[in-house]
């Protein structure tokens with residue numbers, strides 16, 4: 001009884017939070033940063049191929065859960081611009097690393113974690129994880145699409161953690177492409193072959209002189225799903241300029 005007199009309810013509340021941790025869905029830090037797509041998986045329930053990719057990145061790691069952090073729409077970009085700003089070589093990755101670090105240090109100080117993305121960009125099949133979370137349905141232009149964000153979402157960070165959160169239930173919405181009869185994304189793309197958009201043709205087109213999709217994607221822009229979440233011009237230019245640099249590098253190595 002004496003103890004209850006000494007410990008205030010505020011202190012008790014804080015103690016409980018530290019002990020249980022803040023589920024990503026309840027995190028103010030993630031919400032304020034525009035990380036509005038969040039999923040928790042128990043590592044031992046993930047398919048073997050994903051567990052193998054994780055093992056290749058972190059062979060010694062001993063964690064219980066995988067936390068997937070994504071953003072949909074424009075909020076994340078606004079939060080990034082309002083923070084350190086869009087400076088440095090990888091401002092978006094730096095911002096993502098910082099947000100996850102603050103999420104753990106301020107809201108889950110009792111937990112250990114290790115980031116495996118964005119540190120190891122090509123090594124984790126992010127869209128496969130997105131499919132398990134119910135965020136990803138295949139689109140003809142290969143960027144995932146769903147009914148809540150259209151194609152205007154991406155994966156920002158993946159952490160292994162010794163947390164014990166309730167795993168997320170997947171989003172169960174059907175693919176918007178199933179009900180999309182006219183498929184305007186396909187008619188908008190200048191390099192459709194048959195009904196397919198082939199990666200090599202897309203890359204040629206984007207690198208070509210006077211290309212209309214060097215800094216955007218006509219197919220993605222033509223998709224009518226959740227156009228209100230379309231990135232603004234600055235965010236759009238940032239992503240497509242980065243991918244153009246990667247494509248140039250990739251093509252140089254191929255040659």
Ligand code: B12
Nearest residue numbers: 124125126142143144153154155197198199202239243246
């Ligand atoms: C490599 C890569 C690219 C390469 C693809 C070239 C290649 N060699 O495969 C390039 C540089 C072109 C690229 C560009 C872009 N990418 Co990219 N990319 C990746 C990455 C790192 C791996 C994809 C992969 O190889 N998967 C494994 C193979 C087996 O999967 P796959 O289904 O066979 O094929 C993939 C690719 O080969 C490619 N692809 C295959 N065929 C075709 C055909 C066309 C027309 C296009 C456009 C792409 C494409 O897309 C598939 C989906 O991953 C993922 C992140 C990750 N770690 O998963 C992001 C990722 C797929 N990219 C993403 C995005 C958003 C883009 C860009 C819009 C730019 C950007 N960063 O915002 C552009 C759009 C494409 C374009 N028109 O240029 C997002 C997609 C988000 C979503 N909602 O699904 C991801 C998941 C990154 C993230 N952090 O969220 N990307």
Ligand code: SF4
Nearest residue numbers: 139176177180185223
């Ligand atoms: S335009 Fe239609 S088919 Fe194309 S991605 Fe959007 S919903 Fe899917």
Ligand code: SF4
Nearest residue numbers: 189202213217218219
């Ligand atoms: S970037 Fe251009 S070529 Fe590539 S899928 Fe989009 S519209 Fe087609």
